[in-house]
Structures are given as structure tokens and as C-alpha cells.
Amino acid sequence: MTDPLPAPLGSGAPIPGASISGPLSPDLLRRMHGYWRAANYLSVGQIYLRANPLLDRPLALADVKTRLLGHWGTTPGLNLLYVHLNRLIVEHDLNMIAVIGPGHGGPGLVANTYLEGSYTERYPAIERSRGGMDRLFRQFSWPGGIPSHVAPETPGSIHEGGELGYSLAHAYGAVFDNPDLIVACVVGDGEAETGALATSWHSNKFLNPARDGAVLPILHLNGFKIANPTLLARIGRAELTELLRGYGYDPHFVVGDDPEAVHQTLAATLDAVLAQIQDIQAQARYGAPDGERPRWPMIVLQTPKGWTGPKFVDGKPVEGTWRAHQVPIADFKEPEHLRQLEEWLLSYRPAELFDETGKFREEYASLAPTGHRRMGSNPHANGGELLVPLVLPDFRDHAVAQAGHGTVKAAATAVLGGFLRDVMALNLEAANFRLFGPDETASNRLQAVYEVTGKAWMAEVEPVDENLSRDGRVMEVLSEHLCEGWLEGYLLTGRHGLFSCYEAFIHIIDSMFNQHAKWLKVTRGIPWRRPIASLNYLLTSHVWRQDHNGLSHQDPGFLDHVANKKAEVVRIYLPADANCLLSVADHCLRSRNYVNVIVAGKQPEWQWLGIDEAVRHCTTGAGVWEWASDPGDPDVVMACAGDVPTLETMAAVQLLRQFVPDIRIRVVNVVDLMVLQPQSEHPHGLDERAFDALFTTDTPVIFAFHGYPSLIHKLAYRRTNHRNFHVRGYKDEGTTTTPFDMVVLNDLDRYRLALDAIERIPRLRDRVPAETERYWTMIERHRLYIAEHGEDLPEVRDWQWTR
Incomplete structure (x- = not known):
């Protein structure tokens, strides 16, 4: 063959005679x-x-x-x-x-x-x-x-x-x-x-x-x-x-x-x-x-x-x-x-x-x-065509039993670990579920999975090593990038998984989450792209329990990042206790084509709901805790989203009843953060009547939130009573300190929440000066105590809900 052109682009010329020997x-x-x-x-x-x-x-x-x-x-x-x-x-x-x-x-x-x-x-x-x-x-x-x-x-x-x-x-x-x-x-x-x-x-x-x-x-x-x-x-x-x-x-x-x-x-x-x-x-x-x-x-x-x-x-x-x-x-x-x-x-x-x-x-x-x-x-390359649903155990079998509200303590992620162990066991033969995390499976209390499978490892093994296995399906490497990329590839080819990470360090994969969320958004409009299993994040070792590690380990801002994405793709869950976490995790593992973010603590905390209550509550996404609330129209709505904010809210409710015996309080807990948006903005959003039934149209709302306060305002700004929302959350105040001092530094503590309520109830205005003085006296006592003893006050450490 000869080139009919002068070949100024010569590298693309035809093969002249095909003279070089080789396999072709x-x-x-x-x-x-x-x-x-x-x-x-x-x-x-x-x-x-x-x-x-x-x-x-x-x-x-x-x-x-x-x-x-x-x-x-x-x-x-x-x-x-x-x-x-x-x-x-x-x-x-x-x-x-x-x-x-x-x-x-x-x-x-x-x-x-x-x-x-x-x-x-x-x-x-x-x-x-x-x-x-x-x-x-x-x-x-x-x-x-x-x-x-x-x-x-x-x-x-x-x-x-x-x-x-x-x-x-x-x-x-x-x-x-x-x-x-x-x-x-x-x-x-x-x-x-x-x-x-x-x-x-x-x-x-x-x-x-x-x-x-x-x-x-x-x-x-x-x-x-x-x-x-x-x-x-x-x-x-x-x-x-x-x-x-x-x-x-x-x-x-x-x-x-x-x-x-x-x-x-x-x-x-x-x-x-x-x-x-x-x-x-x-x-x-x-x-x-x-x-x-x-x-x-x-x-x-x-x-x-x-x-x-x-x-x-x-x-x-x-x-x-x-x-x-x-x-x-x-x-x-x-x-x-x-x-x-x-x-x-x-x-x-x-x-x-x-x-x-x-x-x-x-x-x-x-x-x-x-x-x-x-x-x-x-x-x-179109993984939904190959997707086989997970065989899931009954999460109720892992429920934390309790005689009443706030009577038992449990570590939520440890309870979840037992559930994930059974998920892994039921799907080993199908080989379509893996757990991913940057060297933190045991640290995040999920080590029960090791009873079924070890950590995948093909490098050298020494006698001191534990749970390393060539056949392991727990993926641990100290790279959030690698965990995220592996999981995305696993999901996109038709399998299931969960990514467990310290909350502050999930930001490392912000851009990777961005691209996956965009991928899901686009594929929803492509008929031949079949739905894949959702990308599930479990964020634990979270901001409010990183008091021992200091400011470098304290950041709940991934929630803001996720909330910016299309409503048809993202979901954010803040279960208040272990039973709520079980219900949410089961739902997320069954879902398709979403990014689900779950935030849950790993430390033992009071458990608020029995398993049937938890299922009903999580299905709705938010609700009044009648057992903690007063009948009739409230003087104040004490709202909370997140395990530690819930704890501080419940303690604040007790303080308010102690300070103001005739006060009428409604406690609202939010598990699914997206219910705060109007239905026109997010499919999980509560309709106007349901939202107003929770938060009223004119009552002060003191909202204790896990993350940055501005996110609640962003989600709820179009709601009727938004003007009365007063949100407390993280405001980048942290150090190496005690657990309770973390909430004090960020004005999320029970004493601040109680004072916030009194300041905003019109009939209690004359009590504000005295209650403000009481607040500062309590905070000073707290600071002196932790400086001397290195731990929180006994009434904080040993607090328990009573009604």
C-alpha cells in the first residue's frame, strides 16, 4: 500500500508492506x-x-x-x-x-x-x-x-x-x-x-x-x-x-x-x-x-x-x-x-x-x-444487570432490650457489628458483600465481623498479626481514597458494601463522593443503566466523642457537603440509639441508587427506644417522643438530631422541669435529616401539615444538632415556623478535653439548651437574669472540676433519664 497523501501526518500512514514479524x-x-x-x-x-x-x-x-x-x-x-x-x-x-x-x-x-x-x-x-x-x-x-x-x-x-x-x-x-x-x-x-x-x-x-x-x-x-x-x-x-x-x-x-x-x-x-x-x-x-x-x-x-x-x-x-x-x-x-x-x-x-x-x-x-x-x-459495566439482593438477617434479633426509655446503655456500632457479622455470613457463598474501612473496623466497634471473615491480606504475615486472611472480605488499608475507590468499583459491578470511617476524615474523599453522586444523578436519566446498590457510609468516632484526640479529629462538615447534592440521590441519617441504627442500616442495605450517610457513636450511651418504637420512628424519619413530652400546646419544642445532641436535649428537658415545674415541653427527635426539607425539595420531606404538627407554627424551637447549625437553617428555611428555630451545633470549638466539655465549648450542653429555652419563652422573660447567672455558675463549676480531676462532674457522668 502507498499513501495517497503527502503524509504530513505521517504516523497515521498505512502499514507499508507489513514487514515486521510478530504475532499479527x-x-x-x-x-x-x-x-x-x-x-x-x-x-x-x-x-x-x-x-x-x-x-x-x-x-x-x-x-x-x-x-x-x-x-x-x-x-x-x-x-x-x-x-x-x-x-x-x-x-x-x-x-x-x-x-x-x-x-x-x-x-x-x-x-x-x-x-x-x-x-x-x-x-x-x-x-x-x-x-x-x-x-x-x-x-x-x-x-x-x-x-x-x-x-x-x-x-x-x-x-x-x-x-x-x-x-x-x-x-x-x-x-x-x-x-x-x-x-x-x-x-x-x-x-x-x-x-x-x-x-x-x-x-x-x-x-x-x-x-x-x-x-x-x-x-x-x-x-x-x-x-x-x-x-x-x-x-x-x-x-x-x-x-x-x-x-x-x-x-x-x-x-x-x-x-x-x-x-x-x-x-x-x-x-x-x-x-x-x-x-x-x-x-x-x-x-x-x-x-x-x-x-x-x-x-x-x-x-x-x-x-x-x-x-x-x-x-x-x-x-x-x-x-x-x-x-x-x-x-x-x-x-x-x-x-x-x-x-x-x-x-x-x-x-x-x-x-x-x-x-x-x-x-x-x-x-x-x-x-x-x-x-x-x-x-x-452496567452492574445493576448483575445485582443480586443481599440475604439479610432480621435486624430485630440484634435489638437492645430495655424495660423503659433510657434505662439501658449500649454502644450503637457494637450492636451494629453483630448485625453486619450475620449479613456477611449469609452472603459469603454469594460473595457479594464486603466491609471497607481505613484501619478502623475494630476501633469503630465492628469487630464482630471477624467471627465470620478476616481482613483481606496478601502481603507478609507475622505471629503478632490478627484476623489477616487471604480469603478475608473485610477491606482495611490506611487510605480513605482506596477504600472509597474499591467500594465504588465493587458497587458499580453489581455488588454491595459499607464504608466505615472516622467522621472527621471522610472529608478526604469529598471529591470522590461528589463524582459518584453525580454518576448516580445522571444514570437515573439513562434507561439502560440499571440501579445499583447504594453507597453506604457509616461515620463514627464522631465529633462529639473525639475529646481525647482534639480539634484535628473533630469535623461534622461532610453532612453539609452531602446535603448539597441532588435530593433524588442523597440521604442523611442520625439515629439516636442502637435500635434506630439497626433499623436505618437494614433500610440502607436494601436501597438502590442512593448515597446513604449514617452517623452513629461507638461509645456506650443511653438507649431511648425499643425496637418496634425505633422502626416506627425511623420509618417516619422524625417524631414527637410522647413519653418525654407534655400534653397540649407546648411552651417550647426541644428538637434534636444525633446521639449526643439527643442526650443533651433529654438532660436539658429534665433541668427545665426542675427549674420551671409548670413548663410544657415537646420533644421532637429527627433521624432522617432530609424530612426537614419541603416535599417539593426532597422526596423524604414532611408535608406542611405534618411538619407544623411537629414543630408548631409559632412556638420557639431549640434544635440541638450534630453538625454545623447552618445546615438545619438551610434545610428548613421555607418552613412556616423557621423564624423561631434556634439551632445549636458544632462551631469549630474543640480541643483535647472531656466529653462534656466538648459540648460546653460549642454551646450544645444541657445547661445552655435549657437557658436558650427560657430566654425564648415569653412568659419566662423575668426569669432570664437569674437563670443566666445560674448557667454561668454551673459552667464555672464544670471548668474548675475538669481542670482539677480530668473528668466530668459526677452529675454529668452519672446522669440518667427519669420522668
Whole structure:
């Protein structure tokens, strides 16, 4: 073959004679190279064209989009990998999906799923024809169309283009308990500079080849980010090899810019690494079960950024530089640019690849896998198609029995641990539930799960170690990023899990939560995306019981972050005791397509509700505790959300009855924080009549809240009685101190709540000076006592509810 053009874009020229020996026959090499050209052509077309998709007439300015959005630089490398992975799938009948770390290479993944037919199956209007190609191009980065990156709309994706740094964690999460699945994970060299990705390399120490699938990491070194070189492309091959071997991998390098040589080398390398993966799995599954931890293979693919694109634009180098990152040719006021774009598109020789109707020619199309073996149609990339409901025990069997309200103490998360142990036991055979946490399962009192399964661990074991197991399904590593990424990958491929974390440190994954919530929001509008199990957080070791660790461990602000997301996606629960926690946890584990945040303490606290009361209360989301309230119209509503705020509210109620014997108090407890919003804003919101029945329309409301007070005002600002809401909560006052002093420092203590009520009840105005003096006397006594004794006052430590 010869190139009919002068080849100013020479890297994309046809394979000249196919002379380099390798695993690909000359004909297969020619066809694979044609497939790659087709994917590149479709990628460029998506970025630039709004009409004339087959270039059967000269390119005109009207054919080019006025707003050029997209990323070319990484795309040809992704297209190259896709066609080669297709060959591997077909020849070995592999169950494989791709996770694309350089997710801004969206046009490539759209192009390849279009070529294999899975895109048209999901979107019938984008048929495999001239008209379909026209719509394919026009929709890209177009109002009402699709994003420019790999997105939920992209078939075969479980990884959003905005999730920079999370690809490898997602890939490993996808293969845990998925023995037949291989995830080819492309890691961008810019992405590799993120902290989350740097940690994710260690996931191989948690992968058991006997019962898990395999991840094939492919580090794509194209040398540049948006405007700067990438670190891993500039440290030299020897140092990079040492780094990757230090992570526990066996790196295989594919380097070059000559298409024929790269095709043959990549094909041979993929054959070799697949053989290594299969050998590792065979040894683990059919050989010695407790052999040494394997050194998994990976690939380093080093090709030019923007390969096959323009080498120079306006006299400046583009291919192989940072200038290729996004849109290499812009500003079409310059006639030369239009000519250069046309030359670039024609260099792929689309007439050879697509017939006159726009259909991909069969000699190339036949290279793709079929059915569910296509990576765009693999059900593991649409996990709801594979989702099997959890077998759940009756949570009532774990209930804390009590003779009355506030008569028994229990550690809520320890009670939950027994429930989770039984969840784990009932689902071990199905292998579809795991517990994730950053080195805190026992610290958070969930260690009962170890009675059923240990902690997954493939590294060295010493005699002092406990509960480490190659077969463990508790995932512990001191990286919130890794726990979150693993769990997301696990959920997105059709399984269930729960993430337990210290409340203050969940902020580490703020951006990861953001992206997952956005993913769920978008997928709700995509009919073919089936619902997946909810992402469940248990936040414990929370702000009000971090008195021993000080300010660094005190922050309830994740609730504010979550509440900002779409109401159809997020839920926030603040169970007041262990029985409420059991009811909430059972509900969350059964739910689909939500992010559920549960905040519960791990220290022994008074238990307020029997299990039947707790179920009724949690089902409603908020309610009057009649047993703690006075009949009739109240002088004040004492509201609370959270375990410690509930404790302080109940103690304040007792003080008020002691100080003002004829006072009429209504106690309202909120478990589901979203009930405070109007129904027009959140599906869990109470209707106006129900809300007013709880909080009245004109009575002072003293609201003790677990988090920042502003969140309550934000949720309830449209309510009738909001003007009378006085909220106490955390206000960034903390130190190493006693438990009660934490609430004193933040004005959430029982004495402050009682004074707040007296100050706001009109008929008690004359008592305010005396009660204020009483308050300050009590606080001074408290401060002197803790300074001398190092613990709280006996009447605080030993307080118990009585009525």
C-alpha cells in the first residue's frame, strides 16, 4: 500500500508492506490498523464536525463546529489499546472491561463502542450509517448531546472522566469476588501524579488470584499534561522500572511511534501478560493455595501525545507535545487551518473504512467481539444487570432490650457489628458483600465481623498479626481514597458494601463522593443503566466523642457537603440509639441508587427506644417522643438530631422541669435529616401539615444538632415556623478535653439548651437574669472540676433519664 497523501501526518500512514514479524499476520495487521484508523477518524470527527461526516465533498467552514471542545492528545493511544484488547477478547473468549483513567479521551470510547455496535444498541438513533455518523459527530460536546469525556452515557464505562486519580482503585474494586473478570485499566501519566492513584498501585497486595479477577494496569506515557511534561515520562526507563517493580508489578514496555512496530510489539506483549495472568490464577486455583504473593504484570505504553494528528500548526510542533492535549487546530478564520483539518481527516482514508452508506466495512468490523463480550456491552459495566439482593438477617434479633426509655446503655456500632457479622455470613457463598474501612473496623466497634471473615491480606504475615486472611472480605488499608475507590468499583459491578470511617476524615474523599453522586444523578436519566446498590457510609468516632484526640479529629462538615447534592440521590441519617441504627442500616442495605450517610457513636450511651418504637420512628424519619413530652400546646419544642445532641436535649428537658415545674415541653427527635426539607425539595420531606404538627407554627424551637447549625437553617428555611428555630451545633470549638466539655465549648450542653429555652419563652422573660447567672455558675463549676480531676462532674457522668 502507498499513501495517497503527502503524509504530513505521517504516523497515521498505512502499514507499508507489513514487514515486521510478530504475532499479527500481514492481513490481521492491516485490518487492525484499519480499525484503529476508523476509531481515530471518528474521534476527530466528533471533536470538529457538525456536517459532512464522510467528507464526500470538500470540507467547508459550515461543516465545522463553532465551539471546539474535547481532548485529542490521549485519544489515539486509547483507540490503539481498544482494538488490541478486542483481539485478545476474541482469541481467548475473555470477560473483560476497560477502565479509562484518561477519561477526557471520551471521543475514543464513543468511537469504539460505535464501531462494535454496542453504542447503536443503546442509542438506536445513532445508527451505523451516514445519518447515524452525522448525529454521532454533532452530539459530541453539543447542547443536549453528550459530554466530551467518558461519562455514564458511554456504554461500557464505570469510571467518569472527571474522576482523575481513581481509575486503578475502581478497577480493583470491580474484580474483587469476580474471578472471571479482567479489567484493563489505562492509567494516564498525568493521572499517575495524584495521591489517590499513587496509593492505588498497592491494591495488588489485597487481590487473591484464587477467588478474585485480575487487573491489567496500562500506564500510558504520552509525556504531557495540559501544559507541562509528566513526571513518569521524564525519570528514565530504569528508574520507572524500579518504581513499578517496587509496587510489586512486572512492567512490560511498549515504546515507539512507528505504527507497524507498535502494533506487533503491543500484540506480543498483550499475549505475554495474559499468559502471566492466567498462570498466576491457575497456580492459585489449582496448585499450592498459599504460595508467595504473585508479581502481577502490567504494561507501560509510550507513544506520542496526539499521535497521527498534525505534526505542526502555525509553525509550532503539536504531535508529541502538550499542544496536542485538547484541540490541535483551532481558529478557523485562518483558511490554512480548514485545509489542514481536511488533510488530517483524509489521512485516515475514510472511504476505505466506511462504504457509501456510512456503514463500517465488514472486513474491519468483524474484528470486534460480539454480544456481551464487547466491552461496551459487558454487563459488569452496567452492574445493576448483575445485582443480586443481599440475604439479610432480621435486624430485630440484634435489638437492645430495655424495660423503659433510657434505662439501658449500649454502644450503637457494637450492636451494629453483630448485625453486619450475620449479613456477611449469609452472603459469603454469594460473595457479594464486603466491609471497607481505613484501619478502623475494630476501633469503630465492628469487630464482630471477624467471627465470620478476616481482613483481606496478601502481603507478609507475622505471629503478632490478627484476623489477616487471604480469603478475608473485610477491606482495611490506611487510605480513605482506596477504600472509597474499591467500594465504588465493587458497587458499580453489581455488588454491595459499607464504608466505615472516622467522621472527621471522610472529608478526604469529598471529591470522590461528589463524582459518584453525580454518576448516580445522571444514570437515573439513562434507561439502560440499571440501579445499583447504594453507597453506604457509616461515620463514627464522631465529633462529639473525639475529646481525647482534639480539634484535628473533630469535623461534622461532610453532612453539609452531602446535603448539597441532588435530593433524588442523597440521604442523611442520625439515629439516636442502637435500635434506630439497626433499623436505618437494614433500610440502607436494601436501597438502590442512593448515597446513604449514617452517623452513629461507638461509645456506650443511653438507649431511648425499643425496637418496634425505633422502626416506627425511623420509618417516619422524625417524631414527637410522647413519653418525654407534655400534653397540649407546648411552651417550647426541644428538637434534636444525633446521639449526643439527643442526650443533651433529654438532660436539658429534665433541668427545665426542675427549674420551671409548670413548663410544657415537646420533644421532637429527627433521624432522617432530609424530612426537614419541603416535599417539593426532597422526596423524604414532611408535608406542611405534618411538619407544623411537629414543630408548631409559632412556638420557639431549640434544635440541638450534630453538625454545623447552618445546615438545619438551610434545610428548613421555607418552613412556616423557621423564624423561631434556634439551632445549636458544632462551631469549630474543640480541643483535647472531656466529653462534656466538648459540648460546653460549642454551646450544645444541657445547661445552655435549657437557658436558650427560657430566654425564648415569653412568659419566662423575668426569669432570664437569674437563670443566666445560674448557667454561668454551673459552667464555672464544670471548668474548675475538669481542670482539677480530668473528668466530668459526677452529675454529668452519672446522669440518667427519669420522668
